[in-house]
Amino acid sequence: MADHDHDHDHDRTVKPMVDEVTDFEVLEIALRELCIEKGIFTAEEHRRFTEFAEQIGPTPAARLVARSWLDPEFRALAIAEPMTASKEVGVDWLEPTGFGTPSDFTAFEILVDTPTVHHVIVCALCSCYPRPILGNSPEWYRTPNYRRRLVRYPRQVLSEFGLYLGEDIEIRVQDSNQKHRFMVMPMRPENTDGWTEDQLTEIVTRDCLIGVALPRAGVTTNVVVATRPAVHPVGE
Structure with missing residues (x-):
């Protein structure tokens, strides 16, 4: 019974949303930790700047x-x-x-x-x-x-x-x-x-x-601009 419960719990384990970390994520983590280790900035300064950048x-x-x-x-x-x-x-x-x-x-x-x-x-x-x-x-x-x-x-x-x-x-x-x-x-x-x-x-x-739009009276940042498909896709 114990083995059965163990297997059952294992099957229910939630898998991570991303199976593996990308090369860019590895590079970012390594560079960030190295900068913190070398005293270029602190973890708190990194957190503060990240939050600042997100609200601009x-x-x-x-x-x-x-x-x-x-x-x-x-x-x-x-x-x-x-x-x-x-x-x-x-x-x-x-x-x-x-x-x-x-x-x-x-x-x-x-x-x-x-x-x-x-x-x-x-x-x-x-x-x-x-x-x-x-x-x-x-x-x-x-x-x-x-x-x-x-x-x-x-x-x-x-x-x-x-x-x-x-x-x-x-x-x-x-x-x-x-x-x-x-x-x-x-x-x-x-x-x-x-x-x-x-x-x-x-x-x-x-x-x-x-430069992909012109200001117009009555058109604000809340307007969704209609687009159409590309004639020359990126592969051309």
Whole structure:
């Protein structure tokens, strides 16, 4: 009877959700424990930074754009000294570690759209992204489908996000890398005269700041953008 109960309990044991740890997870654990052992940071500092990184979102960047639409002097500051302008909307790129997010940036640039030029950002090799001001990148930004196709078929890829641009508008694809981070400053949409900074901030979505959408009156971060299947899939 004892053997039977033992076998029965064994059969009911819940299996782990992941059968094995990935190579990347092993690397992360090893590097984290080594850094803690060497005194580069403590386990408490690692926990604090991880929690900090998870709560970052694109609202400060949206406010930076909205303020730039309203204040020509701030707009000039944002273009010339984006790190300083970031602090004006509450983003200090050195927080909370005192030395910034590891490998997160060396330089930060704001790409300004015009009536004839539209910018869109990508990291063709991996997933470089200005996390301190935009938060964590969306899942699609990190996929090979987006990374590889945007540099080849930018107009088509944008149309798959529901953004259709005329042939008279030049599309400039800016490739992020380990040394540079970018965000887009879209043009202020029509029918927003007299709006406050808070009202304008609400319509500058994360996708607008990446360049795969345009701000529009009545469209906020809560709107789900319709997409369509790719004509040129990643395998081509």
